[in-house]
Amino acid sequence: MAEKQTAVSGPQSIPALLKRNAVQFADKSAYREKEFGIWQSWTWSEVAKEIEALALGLLNLGVNKGDFIAIIGRNRPYLYWSMVAAQSVGAIPVPVYQDASADEMAYVLEHCGARFVIADDQEQVDKVIEVQDQLHQFEHMIYLDPRGMRKYDHSKLHQFSHVQDQGRAAYDEFINELNARREPIGYDDQCVMLYTSGTTGKPKGVVLSNRNVIESARNSSEFDHLGAGEEILAYLPMAWVGDFIFSIGQAYWTGFCVNCPENAETMMQDLREIGPTYYFAPPRVFETQLTNVMIRMEDAGRLKKKLFDRYMAHARKVGPDLLDGRPVGFADRLKYWIGDKLVYGPLKNTLGFTRVRVGYTAGEAIGPEIFDFYRSLGINLKQLYGQTEATVFITAQPDGEVRSDTVGVPCPDVELKIADNGEVFYRSPGVFVEYYKNPESTAGTKDDEGWVATGDAGFIEEGTGHLRIIDRAKDVGKMADESLFAPKYVENKLKFFPNILEAVVFGNGREECTAFINIDLTAVGNWAERNNIAYASYQELAGHPEVLGAIQDHVEEVNASVAADEMLSGCQIHRFVVLHKELDADDGELTRTRKVRRRIIEEKFSDIIAALYDGSNSISTTTEVTYEDGRKGAISATLDIRSAKTVADARKMAAE
Amino acid sequence: MLDQAEGYTTADGRKIGGVVMEMKNITLKFGGVTAIKDISFDIREGEIRAIIGPNGAGKSSMLNVVSGFYVPQEGEVWYRGAPRPPMKPYEVARQGIARTFQNIALFEGMSVLDNVMTGRLTHMSAGIGAQAIWKGKAEAEETANREVAEKIIDFLEIQSIRKTPVARLPYGLKKRVELARALAAEPQLLLLDEPMAGMNVEEKEDMCRFVLDVNDEFGTTIALIEHDMGVVMDLSDRVVVMDYGKKIGDGTPDEVRANQEVIDAYLGVSHD
Numbered sequence: 001m002a003e004k005q006t007a008v009s010g011p012q013s014i015p016a017l018l019k020r021n022a023v024q025f026a027d028k029s030a031y032r033e034k035e036f037g038i039w040q041s042w043t044w045s046e047v048a049k050e051i052e053a054l055a056l057g058l059l060n061l062g063v064n065k066g067d068f069i070a071i072i073g074r075n076r077p078y079l080y081w082s083m084v085a086a087q088s089v090g091a092i093p094v095p096v097y098q099d100a101s102a103d104e105m106a107y108v109l110e111h112c113g114a115r116f117v118i119a120d121d122q123e124q125v126d127k128v129i130e131v132q133d134q135l136h137q138f139e140h141m142i143y144l145d146p147r148g149m150r151k152y153d154h155s156k157l158h159q160f161s162h163v164q165d166q167g168r169a170a171y172d173e174f175i176n177e178l179n180a181r182r183e184p185i186g187y188d189d190q191c192v193m194l195y196t197s198g199t200t201g202k203p204k205g206v207v208l209s210n211r212n213v214i215e216s217a218r219n220s221s222e223f224d225h226l227g228a229g230e231e232i233l234a235y236l237p238m239a240w241v242g243d244f245i246f247s248i249g250q251a252y253w254t255g256f257c258v259n260c261p262e263n264a265e266t267m268m269q270d271l272r273e274i275g276p277t278y279y280f281a282p283p284r285v286f287e288t289q290l291t292n293v294m295i296r297m298e299d300a301g302r303l304k305k306k307l308f309d310r311y312m313a314h315a316r317k318v319g320p321d322l323l324d325g326r327p328v329g330f331a332d333r334l335k336y337w338i339g340d341k342l343v344y345g346p347l348k349n350t351l352g353f354t355r356v357r358v359g360y361t362a363g364e365a366i367g368p369e370i371f372d373f374y375r376s377l378g379i380n381l382k383q384l385y386g387q388t389e390a391t392v393f394i395t396a397q398p399d400g401e402v403r404s405d406t407v408g409v410p411c412p413d414v415e416l417k418i419a420d421n422g423e424v425f426y427r428s429p430g431v432f433v434e435y436y437k438n439p440e441s442t443a444g445t446k447d448d449e450g451w452v453a454t455g456d457a458g459f460i461e462e463g464t465g466h467l468r469i470i471d472r473a474k475d476v477g478k479m480a481d482e483s484l485f486a487p488k489y490v491e492n493k494l495k496f497f498p499n500i501l502e503a504v505v506f507g508n509g510r511e512e513c514t515a516f517i518n519i520d521l522t523a524v525g526n527w528a529e530r531n532n533i534a535y536a537s538y539q540e541l542a543g544h545p546e547v548l549g550a551i552q553d554h555v556e557e558v559n560a561s562v563a564a565d566e567m568l569s570g571c572q573i574h575r576f577v578v579l580h581k582e583l584d585a586d587d588g589e590l591t592r593t594r595k596v597r598r599r600i601i602e603e604k605f606s607d608i609i610a611a612l613y614d615g616s617n618s619i620s621t622t623t624e625v626t627y628e629d630g631r632k633g634a635i636s637a638t639l640d641i642r643s644a645k646t647v648a649d650a651r652k653m654a655a656e
Numbered sequence: 657m658l659d660q661a662e663g664y665t666t667a668d669g670r671k672i673g674g675v676v677m678e679m680k681n682i683t684l685k686f687g688g689v690t691a692i693k694d695i696s697f698d699i700r701e702g703e704i705r706a707i708i709g710p711n712g713a714g715k716s717s718m719l720n721v722v723s724g725f726y727v728p729q730e731g732e733v734w735y736r737g738a739p740r741p742p743m744k745p746y747e748v749a750r751q752g753i754a755r756t757f758q759n760i761a762l763f764e765g766m767s768v769l770d771n772v773m774t775g776r777l778t779h780m781s782a783g784i785g786a787q788a789i790w791k792g793k794a795e796a797e798e799t800a801n802r803e804v805a806e807k808i809i810d811f812l813e814i815q816s817i818r819k820t821p822v823a824r825l826p827y828g829l830k831k832r833v834e835l836a837r838a839l840a841a842e843p844q845l846l847l848l849d850e851p852m853a854g855m856n857v858e859e860k861e862d863m864c865r866f867v868l869d870v871n872d873e874f875g876t877t878i879a880l881i882e883h884d885m886g887v888v889m890d891l892s893d894r895v896v897v898m899d900y901g902k903k904i905g906d907g908t909p910d911e912v913r914a915n916q917e918v919i920d921a922y923l924g925v926s927h928d
Contacts (some may be wrong), residue, residue, distance in 0.1 A: 036806035037818065147811070148869050151669065265816035 013185040013210045015051075015088040017252040018562055024257040025228060031077040034262040042077060044255065053129035053179070054085035056169030059174045061116070061158070065090035065181060068112040068193065072096045072105070072128070073120025075234040075260045078144050078160060080247060082118045087191065091116075091440050092182040092195045094205070094589055095239040098124060104203075105435045106131035107194050112436060113137040113204055123146040125157070128530055131197065165190035179300040182232070187211045190252070193436055194241050196388050201268050206241075206388045212319035217249035219412040223357045223396060230256035230278045231355070235267050241388040242362075246280060249310065249391075271352035279359045283366040287383075289351060297633065311339035319344075319376030344377045353379050360384050360396075362407075366544065367496040367499070371404040383407050385469060389445065389452055390414075391430030395467045406466035407458075416467065422457035422484060423473040459567055475598070478509035483570035485513070490562060490571050491596070497554045498523040502583050506609060512574040514612040516605070517551055518582050520540075524550075539580045539637055547642060551578055555644040563647035572646040577619075579605075581636035586626045617641055663700055666893050669856040673701030675734075677722065678879055682731035684717055691717040693901045694729070699845070705879045709898035710921060715881045716758060716849060718898065722757050722879060723847055724748035725855045749778050754843035755835040757879075758850045768814060769805065769832050771822055775840025776801040799920065808839045810886055811873070812866060820866065828859035832866070833868060839870065848880035851888055862890060885922075889913065897921070 011017040021030070033040050044048065063069070069086040071093055073079050083093040094106060095114050098120065105127050115137050119125050129152075131649040132138055143149065144160045146624040162289045167174070191210045195203040220226075247258045256278070261270040297308050328336075348354045359374070359381040360592070366383065371526050374381045384396040385407035396415070397408035410416050414428040427450045434442045446452045457476040458469040470476065470486040477485040487505040493519065494503040501520035507513035519542050528535055528544075533542040557574040583589040588600050602609065604623070611619035622636040663672040671837060677699045684692040691714045699705045700724075707715050720726040721733065727742045728928060734740065735751065742750075753773070762771050779801060784793035789797070812832050817825060831851060838846055851867065852860045863912055870876050882888045888895060889909040889917040897905035897912055905912045912918055 034815075036803065036810055037815070038806075146866075147873060150872060262815045263813065270814065 012187045012192060013087065013189065014084055014213070014248060014252055015182050015185060017214070018044075018051065021252065021255050028228065028255065030251075030255075031080065031258050031260070032054060033077050033260040034266070034273075037262075039259075039273070041257075043281070047077075047081065051081045051085045051088065051175075052584060053164040053167040054081055054160075054176055055088040055167065055182075056170055057163035057172045058085060058089050058091070058116070060170050061142075061163065063091050066182070067091040067116065068092045068114045068116040069094050069116045069118060070095050070109055070112070071118045071238065072124045073098050073118075073144065073238070074264065075236075075238055075243070075247070076120065076144065076257070077260055079118065079120065079238060080234075080258065082142075083192065083244075083248060085141060085183070088182045090185070090191055090205075090447060091179065092190045094195070095237075095244065097239040098136055098238055099146055099237075100127075102127040102130045105136050108203060108205075109135050109138065112193060112201075115139045117141045119143050122148040125152070133149055154213070167639045185210070187214070189497070190348065190433070192244060193441075194239060194244065194388055206439055207433040208241075208391055208438050209433050212391040212430050212432060213245065213249045213415070214253065216245060216393055218251040219429075220245070220396070221250050221254050223412055224278075226250060226254050226256065226278060226358070228255035228256065230357075231259060231276045232256065232278050232280075233259050233261065233267070233271055233274055233276045234236050234282065235261050235264075235270075241392055242280060242299075242386075245392045246278075273349070273352075275352060275355040277357045278357045279353070279356050281359075281361060282363040283361050283370070286361060286366065286370055286374060290373055293347065293351075308343055309327055311335075312373075313341040314339055315344060315376035316372060320372065323375055323378055323380060324402065337346050340378070341631070343595060344379070348377055353377070355501070356380065358382070363385065365492045366404060367460050368404040369496065375402065385467065389432045390426060391432070393429070393430060394424075394426050394454070398464075401466070401468070401602050402465070403595055406461065406464070406468050406578060408467065409465050409468070409484065416460065417451065418459060419453075421451065421473065422459065422476055424454045424456050424458045424467065426454065427451050479507055479513075480509060480511045481568050481570065484567055486568060486600070487573060489568060490515075490558065490573065492562055493558045493561060499527070499550060500554060502590075502596065504583075504598065504601055505571070507571065507601070510613065513571050514609070515555070515573045515576040516583075516601070517555075517576055517578045519551065519578060521534060521582070536583065539635065542578050542580055542635070543640065548578060548642060551576070552642055552644055559646050569647070573644055573651045574646055575641055575643050577608055577612060577639050578607075580621075580639060581623060581625060586623075586628065587624075611641055658787050666703075670702065672703045672893065672895075675699070676701050678734040679718075679721070680732045680734060681765055682718075682728045682733070683722055684714075684721060684728045691901055694731070695898070695901075695903045696731075697896050697903065697906055699877060699879050700894075701878055702871070702875055703893040704867070705877075706892035706895045707879065707881050707898060708883075708885070708888050708895055710835055712900075713898040713921075714901040715898055718756070718845055719849055719879070719881055723753060734877035737740070746778075747840060752842075753847065753859055754841040754845075755839040756849060757836050757846035758853065760827075760830045760834055762822045762830060762834055762837070765821060767819050767821055768836075769809070769818050769823070770838050772805045772808060772836045773801060775805060775837035778841055779804075796832060804842070805840055806833060808836050811839070811869070812836050816923075827861075828855050829848060831855065831859075831863065835863075835866065835870075839874075839876075842874075846878045847877065848882075850881050850883060852882060852884055860887060868889060880922070 011020050020600040021044040027043050029041045029042040030047045031042045044240060044477050069091045070286055071079055071082050086093040090525050096108055116130050117140060119128060125141060128141060140156055140157045140158060142160050142163055172551055175285060188209050188211055190215045191208050193205045193207050212398050229389050231339055232246055234243060236243045242474050258448050260272045261267045297305055316513040318328050318336055323326050323337060355380050361381055362380060362384045386394045388390040391410040394414055395410050414426055419423045419425060431450055455473050456469050457471050457473040458467055460467055470489040475488060479485045490505045491503040494500050499520055500517055502518035504516040505513055521538055522546060524541060530540060541547060555573050555576055562572050563569045589599060607621050608619055618638055618640055620638045622634050624632060663674055665671055677700045679695060679697050682692055682695045707718055709715050712779055712829060717726060721728055724743045725745060732739045735846055782797050786794040809818060813833055814836060814842055817829060852863050869880060871878055892909060893909060895912045896903060897918045904917040904921055905915040
């Protein structure tokens with residue numbers, strides 16, 4: 001491939017790629033944004049001029065080499081240009097999460113010592129102004145949308161278009177300086193700094209070099225055969241590494257077009273209008289879309305509903321095989337073709353997925369039903385596994401080898417190894433340079449040979465070579481017999497049942513695993529209504545024998561699937577209890593983002609856990625609850641403890 | 657300071673100009689009921705002017721007099737330095753006055769965009785024939801008007817519901833669409849009848865910001881009726897207080913807040 005040959009001797013930086021694209025793809029659309037109801041577009045040669053004008057404007061404002069320029073706002077072409085303009089003058093762009101509070105922003109801006117900020121609108125400008133007294137190096141702010149800021153003190157504030165105008169006016173004065181800074185940018189110079197979200201402790205600034213970004217972009221583009229004809233919709237936060245790689249790295253490498261939605265609420269309509277060929281979304285986006293489809297189908301007329309059910313069943317049967325190119329009989333193909341005309345095609349069109357050639361999801365486990373739904377429609381949805389420190393790509397699923405329970409094989413040039421405790425390590429050209437101003441953390445994450453700890457535990461499947469992530473490494477433990485204990489792996493399997501809202505699995509250091517289960521009131525309540533089962537409260541429904549029976553079936557099904565995994569077969573659930581109350585963030589049992597807080601639950605429900613392990617058949621307990629208005633109360637209940645069938649471990653049997 | 661013909665400067669540094677509209681001794685009766693008794697006040701260029709008062713004080717009647725919908729039995733309405741004769745509502749609209757209603761009055765079956773476009777009515781002059789075949793002037797006119805409508809849709813951040821029928825929208829958004837339609841007329845004087853009524857806190861905050869932005873960006877003079885005292889005191893430059901059809905206070909929010917008669921009206925003192 002021509003691209004491969006240019007890689008080593010070719011463009012060494014994003015500004016250099018821009019220069020190449022401005023010639024090679026001069027009249028091809030590079031960016032689109034919907035504004036005032038019309039898609040505005042810019043070709044690569046126009047973009048190069050816009051970026052140059054801004055870069056000259058930045059020089060005019062006094063940006064120095066090595067300065068950090070914070071960029072805050074929603075996905076807009078102007079802000080993407082700002083990143084490249086910053087790089088062109090030798091500065092380092094630092095995209096910041098637009099929904100960060102002023103205090104969070106203050107931390108990031110002060111940590112990187114940004115002298116310049118480029119912000120989207122009044123909301124972002126206000127946040128920076130609010131904290132500017134704490135920012136010692138902050139000097140100037142540039143904003144895009146002047147609305148509401150007419151009366152602001154403009155000694156430090158500049159409108160984006162004015163900065164560009166000044167840059168154009170000062171062309172003769174600064175063009176030599178710009179060239180002197182732009183030309184020598186090297187492969188190992190800093191390209192961007194991205195702050196990790198910081199769920200644990202303060203955010204860390206991950207420094208990525210041009211090498212990291214360009215090599216990752218090249219490898220991943222070749223992996224999925226991305227070309228200049230792709231269309232993507234840029235709607236995920238600009239501060240997230242994925243967006244930087246998709247909308248800048250890969251876009252500049254291949255020359256494809258980046259489309260920006262009109263605003264956050266119009267995203268779904270814009271998706272339909274653009275019809276991207278390459279698409280990324282976290283699992284919850286796919287989940288919400290599927291729920292919407294199902295709800296609307298429930299309200300549809302009888303004929304439509306029947307057509308939908310019939311052809312979706314067929315799609316589930318043969319769709320994935322067709323997508324993977326496996327043999328499918330003629331009659332099935334014909335039926336799928338009819339289904340495509342009647343159901344799948346129109347549905348994909350409504351969802352905006354008609355043209356999707358490559359779709360990715362990542363970030364957390366996706367339910368197999370959800371995953372299969374999209375694949376059965378003929379949408380090539382795949383999973384990838386990555387992180388900021390790896391410039392996204394660690395593993396990805398190649399076409400034809402897609403499954404919901406793996407995250408794929410190592411991406412080109414990525415090496416993997418699994419530590420004794422199950423933690424996944426990787427080494428690749430995408431491995432980050434350092435955490436900015438944090439050598440201890442850098443040393444703690446990346447060793448001298450370049451291996452980086454992911455913090456996730458997993459294993460490489462024998463035969464296929466696919467990586468399977470089972471849990472966060474710190475949550476993974478050992479059972480009494482030294483076998484692996486991965487609670488979240490089992491919990492996720494349980495939660496994929498619509499009847500189960502939340503599950504907590506115990507077993508670290510114990511002989512066997514047990515579980516707490518929360519039923520999903522909507523799903524189970526619906527079922528109860530249809531089956532004429534009367535109930536007065538969550539607690540009553542949760543304790544109903546038929547409900548317990550249904551949950552028991554689910555648990556046993558999960559046990560069978562867990563047992564199929566040799567390494568994890570010890571994690572089968574022997575006994576479980578359906579809790580009398582929903583785990584709630586107000587009671588401290590979940591985080592605000594609905595993650596289970598194991599330690600607190602273990603303490604709070606220690607009596608129930610004890611009963612799970614002492615063989616008793618029921619337990620009476622009283623639990624304190626916090627109501628929405630902050631008052632406290634208590635619920636007491638007698639809970640049935642059930643035993644679930646487990647599948648005997650083949651290895652152990654053989655050994656005995 | 658308020659007496660000067662050339663206007664005044666507000667606390668936040670905005671320049672308020674001369675008198676745009678002046679109510680001179682207005683009295684309005686419906687049969688035997690006197691809704692408004694001998695009220696005088698003025699509205700100045702670029703200011704946000706509020707009319708407040710308890711239920712049944714005559715606020716909406718007052719706004720209807722301002723908008724020309726009611727013709728008072730006594731008194732005169734002066735607009736831009738001349739007494740305004742009784743007019744049809746569309747004639748008032750052509751003078752550059754637009755309004756929203758307390759009970760939303762949109763075309764429910766039409767999309768948001770079409771509703772906003774109706775606000776451009778006074779800026780259209782192509783004949784029915786040209787409109788029907790959509791050629792020449794009609795086409796150019798619609799393009800120009802659509803551009804204005806789209807700018808307003810962008811301004812009020814309602815792009816995502818552009819094509820949605822109004823009937824499907826929640827209340828808070830309908831209010832915003834109504835404001836959009838009023839703005840589409842590019843009014844010099846905008847009358848808002850309880851723009852925040854029935855809204856939750858977040859919707860109110862949004863609406864406040866939009867009202868301030870309209871005033872700031874387009875320099876539109878705004879007269880509004882509002883129940884929420886917090887909103888009124890934050891938004892407006894000057895406030896007229898009415899009670900039982902009479903004016904009991906007039907001045908800056910601080911002056912009005914300190915006015916004993918106003919306090920009595922709001923806290924409830926027996927009327928003899």
